[in-house]
Amino acid sequence: MNVFGVDIGGSGIKGAPVDLERGELAQERCKVLTPHPSKPDAVAAGVKEVVTHFGWSGPVGVTFPGVVTDGVTRTAANMDPAWVGLDARAMLADTLGLPVTVRNDADAAGIAEMAFGAGKGHDGTVILLTFGTGIGSAVFVGGRLLPNTELGHLELGGHEAEKRASSKAKEDHGLSWKHWAERVSGYLAHLEMLFSPELFVIGGGVSRKSDKFLPLIDGIRAQVVPAALENNAGIVGAAMAASAAHAPSAA
Incomplete structure (x- = not known):
């Protein structure tokens, strides 16, 4: 089963469909530069560019470099302060028109490394x-x-x-x-x-x-x-989170 993962970083936004049986990218990832300033709308546009590059239409898992609780970004040390307190899950879901899951980037990478790496x-x-x-x-x-x-x-x-x-x-x-x-x-x-x-x-x-x-x-x-998954761990972990949250409709 393939599910889409996106890893938002301070310098780049990268993503790809992930084969969750193998814990590997199903296709070569797409990467765009993180906009500066990294305002939510601008970053969301970058996420959309990565997702639409693959013509993806299922659930999307997204990582964010900061504290994330219930889809809300609580801190943003290396991103624009406008992210603090934002319902990032709702904002990204509205931008993409797809079900979205958001979690801390390192947590997602760690989950992937514990499962596959x-x-x-x-x-x-x-x-x-x-x-x-x-x-x-x-x-x-x-x-x-x-x-x-x-x-x-x-x-x-x-x-x-x-x-x-x-x-x-x-x-x-x-x-x-x-x-x-x-x-x-x-x-x-x-x-x-x-x-x-x-x-x-x-x-x-x-x-x-x-x-x-x-x-x-x-x-x-x-x-x-x-x-073991190197810099793709966040993408894999994001896809794992999306699969767990949206399993019945995962593509």
């Missing part, structure tokens, strides 16, 4: 982190998700962690892989002190280049691995 079969404490414009997080204990953790906003070195250790921070400050890995190591050590996970799963676009920095991660007791 690096977290599959792990019953202990697992933390997935998505490194991109910011740092998203998904925490699982015994396979159950603690939603909307947003651990990228923890303090690290006197700043929000994502301001020092995200992929964007690496680019903005011209950090070498070694220097960036030192910052990531410090961040992981802080999370390890707080949560004592058995496994860290590193996702986001940077997961495609895990060979450049994972060997440089130091001082972490937990296993640290790249996301």
Whole structure:
């Protein structure tokens, strides 16, 4: 069964139909740039462009980089403030003319990795982190998700962690892989002190280049691995959420 997933990020909006039996994209994804400013109407138009690219007519799962409860976006650290308090599910459903499910981006990626990827079969404490414009997080204990953790906003070195250790921070400050890995190591050590996970799963676009920095991660007791679904995990998780919410009518 195929269901459509869309992953909204600070830099790009990407989506594709997902084969939920295999946990893989059923077609090559379509990606458009996130508009700046990232006003809701402009972002919704980008989502519509991605969905209509495939001529899709069934339920759509959408991720958002912020806290999401009952389809309402509660925070928007790397998006326009107009998203805060918005019924994003209703707004996107109206724009697309289709049933829509909305959930936190890292939570969606984590659910996909636990079902099909690096977290599959792990019953202990697992933390997935998505490194991109910011740092998203998904925490699982015994396979159950603690939603909307947003651990990228923890303090690290006197700043929000994502301001020092995200992929964007690496680019903005011209950090070498070694220097960036030192910052990531410090961040992981802080999370390890707080949560004592058995496994860290590193996702986001940077997961495609895990060979450049994972060997440089130091001082972490937990296993640290790249996301098996790489930067498609959010799309897969979004489709899983849509399937769960709209199973009777899923295409």
